[in-house]
Amino acid sequence: MTCNKARYLLFFQYSGTSYSGVVRAPETQAVLGVQNYLEMAAQKLRPVGKVTFSISSRTDSGVHAICNSAHVDIERTPDKSPFSEETLVEALNYHLQPEPISIRKAIRVRDDFHARFKAISRTYFYRVVTGCKYRSLPVFERDLCWAAAERHLDVPRIQEAAQFFVGTHDFSGFRSIHKNTPFQSPVRTLLKADITPSTSLLPNPLQNSSLQFWDFTFKGKSFTYNQVRRMTSALVAVGLGNLTPQQIKFHLEERRPPMFPGAIVAPPSGLFLKEVEYDEEDLKYNQPNSEGRAPGET
Template identity: 55%
Template sequence: MGPAAGSVTARYLVYFQYLGTDFNGVAAVRGSQRAVAVGVQNYLEEAAKRLNSVVPVKFTISSRTDAGVHALCNAAHLDVQRRSGQPPFSPEVLAEALNAHLRHPAIRILQAFRVPSDFHARHAATSRTYLYRLVTGCHRPDQLSVFERNRCWPLRAGCLDVGAMREAAQHLLGTHDFSAFQSAGSPATSSVRTLRRASVSPDPGSPFVLPQENRLRFWNLEFESQSFLYRQVRRMTAVLVAVGLGALMPAQVKVILESRDPLGRHQARVAPAHGLFLKSVLYGRLGFTTRKAQITPRCPADVRAP
């Protein structure tokens, strides 16, 4: 359907976050399957119906996330076609309107930008960063704070060899064929990716853990690339945890990577979905301005300088 006479179509980039526990991933679930599962996108598009766009609003999601995976900051673009004589929504009004009509408390719109009509939220992304949260010293599931359940991977081990994990992570950096860390079902035509950053660091500690629970220690793994293969981050995490637990030597990670075999004993393991967060999606400088200055849209959760 073409634009209605006199109507104005505006494209927006929106950043949004969600706790993934209640969703079948971020992508919309269509047809009869919706009776048993719903994606974050379903709720976003339901809220967008209240914008009264001439053409139904569809969200094009930057980064797919699986069931149970969270997002501190994901991104999407959408087109809103207002009726003749009505000016486009300002980005601020759009964000407020979507938040007002969202019907699930675990989803929030963070920010919106006007973007050119040919902007594409998935193809234009220059960087994606994932955070994986671990906790050691959790011998039983009921020893973890109720506020942390479904937000980290609890390990029974009391400690991790973080030095060995960092050494192992160095073998993953750079441009490689990551077939060994790709799960079946990926639509990618190439398994070559460039991993820019892979870090392992202690978390200062969860605010939801009581002082008497000081046996628990939290750890953050972060991975940055322009794009990732299906379940690549969760498979890399599982291998690095195996190194931290002494089941693998750091040098074996290089052997696994070069094997390009996703079915090996160690690389076939996948870390649980509930410990994974999409942390940020970044875009290069775009050809639009605000207050007469060219800007770089970025997730509010990302604090690095442009």
Template identity: 50%
Template sequence: MGSAPAGSARARYLVFFQYVGTAFSGVAAVRGAQRAVAVGVQNFLEEAAERLGSVVPVKVTVSSRTDAGVHALSNAAHLDVQRRPGRPPFSPEALARALNTHLTHPAIRVLQAFRVPSDFHARYAATSRSYLYRLATGCARPDQMPVFERDRCWALRTDCLDVAAMQEAAQHLLGTHDFSAFQSAGSPTPSPVRTLRRACVSPHPASPFALPQESSLRFWTVEFESQSFLYRQVRRMTAVLVAVGLGALTPAQVKAILESRDPLGRYQSRVAPACGLFLKSVQYGGLDGGSPACARGEGQAPGSREAPSG
């Protein structure tokens, strides 16, 4: 970044934003020639930020990476805006409005912005993140899924799930463990040990897009919360819990898979489709105003240098 004129005021903001991930290669920006074939959510955020009139380029630092096709009800990022000398910093409300005005993709929306200290980091300051995965049963073929639900859930070719067994299996995942068995290659990490604070399976409200003749269609959610996750850990854990729900695994076998630390086994190497996964929220502590501290989610402990990923 270039240097700013003397007397110009720099302000750092924490921004919460959401997106439907279907059209994107992920949240991370795509640089160079690859922009011709793929684009990330961050690209559009940065292009909107460029129109804020900052005297230095605005870099958007995203809290939580998500893969291609994964959605976010609420992700977070920080950015610095340095206005011309004599111009006061944007209020958080004005910044959020301006970003939404300049966003050119309809599948992205800025939810809220907050002023934060100049050394605040959206990734490393997050205290918790949560993910939600949506499942659907009662749909024999993908083309029978309501078009408004496609790319927003995993349509299972079954009429029922053993949810009680799934809930029992999820209990084996709670706590602090070596989650190597649920890690995909591609994101080196110093340690595979994570603490899973919450893992639950529950019925989801009926889809408002299902017609009366589609009464057999039912939805379920799987939710996880932790300080941080290994690469594709959420989608691998979901796939294993679905295998339990279908009767292919027992809850006790899930415990054995976890303890095996083997990521190449028959069931733990399966990855649930990206389309059903939502980053639900990101939580921060110790910020004035309380709102960021109440944003729930799957996260990274303060001071940690690992990038969380579902």
């Protein structure tokens, strides 16, 4: 029996606080990954065979995504046409309730398209707040930023230091070794490193006027494990006077992690995957006419 199979590129977002990360976790594990819930939702569409999502960009437990992406093949029996892009989005979101996961867009792509390998850039930003301790943060912010210091940052010094990261470098001094990728190359090309003012989620009358929010934004084709969190931590140290911009340059060239008072890897809660970018040519597909079904229909 032949089946109607279609490959889709899905853009999705999630709050990472309650998940083990974005990738699938063993079903016996108490806390599952975002991928587990995506695949459970897809199976409720009653496809032919098991549905597997190929995630473009890994995020760890506690890390959020404004926009991550994945490709997925969905087969249907010969009497059913492939889902339209709009219907697939609506149906998956229907079955993802009440999880804080949302499909934002679906694009029908060629059968050889790969969400990870076709990505031309990824953009992350890290939300930092100064002017308070963690316990003084508004409760709605506590899983969405890092209360890095009670005193404020020297932003011009951070901007100066951040530019040393831009370009192609060996980032051995700004990565962690992950058990699943122990031999991953530390050489990466960073296209952008910037810090800009951000805002609280709360309206001004309810916001502590002493708080200052900042977005540390990094763009590149790919990143090593914990690279963004380690770069952010080092740049905050520069802003607090615990490191100099020239020390960032030195440790980058020497491929050794910088040491400074209170040295830590910035916590996952402030990190967001903002965007995964593709070449428009890779997203072109001459889609045949098809009709989808409403959410919950089979």
